[in-house]
Amino acid sequence: MVAAEQKGNPKTASKETSKATAAAEHKILGPSDLTWGDAPPGLPAGAKMAVLAGDPGKKGPFTVRLQAPDGYKVAPHMHPTAENITVISGTFHLGTGDKFDESAGHEMTAGSFAVMPAGMKHFAWTTGETVMQIHGFGPFQIVYVNPVDDPRNVPKK
Template identity: 55%
Template structure:
């Protein structure tokens, strides 16, 4: 066995440590974190909830996480509904991507509100809804859903009498 290599191993380790220390000292003292320009970071405690728009049945709260759902471009919103909340049959011009954050959202396809044909989407569940698809939704318990898509986001009720905004 070559004892010269074994005897020089501690010296080699010391030299490597000194080299690494020199490299670290050579870095700028004010080295900054990578830029966060353009990023959005929002924790639940700092979300700003307000009443959902007049086009939605009363009782829901909405928080805009990204973008402006009323304008062209990408958006992400959260909708918080009480138990027993119902959105009558309607459709949207643009596609939606929906994720249930908490509770359960019951979704059904078609022109009539038929709870027996609704599918329960539980916390963590995902739903893709193509634009112009007729559907309805309801909750049995308080529920939070995240909706993302490309704006402007609209809601077109199949029966104009269901539109809570009074626009017929």
């Protein structure tokens, strides 16, 4: 843009810069600014989610926080896009494969990071209340290895 301002009409270049800046969302969020709601129905009940940036249901980058209670478990599943996880607090356990096996999990404490490539089967559970930050490229989808494990397939009472 600097080159455009030097060579072209400064007023036009300035307007283009302003439009580009307005299109890119600049946010600063403190913990009290987060709006928590129930996690999407593809996850087991009990977790809360806050969207920090983007929209995980639409094409494009997104960042969310997930708060899960002690003992929260997610059965083996995969995602069609990569999933990046940073543990903010608590202890998150992550294992790979198509069977839930706690002995095969990796303990992740606050500050730990993991990336799950698209299509990699994995499972997870928490020890203590745990907050994770997840970012990736939407739309974010969860495909369970065993459809019986999918909370969306449980009949509503």
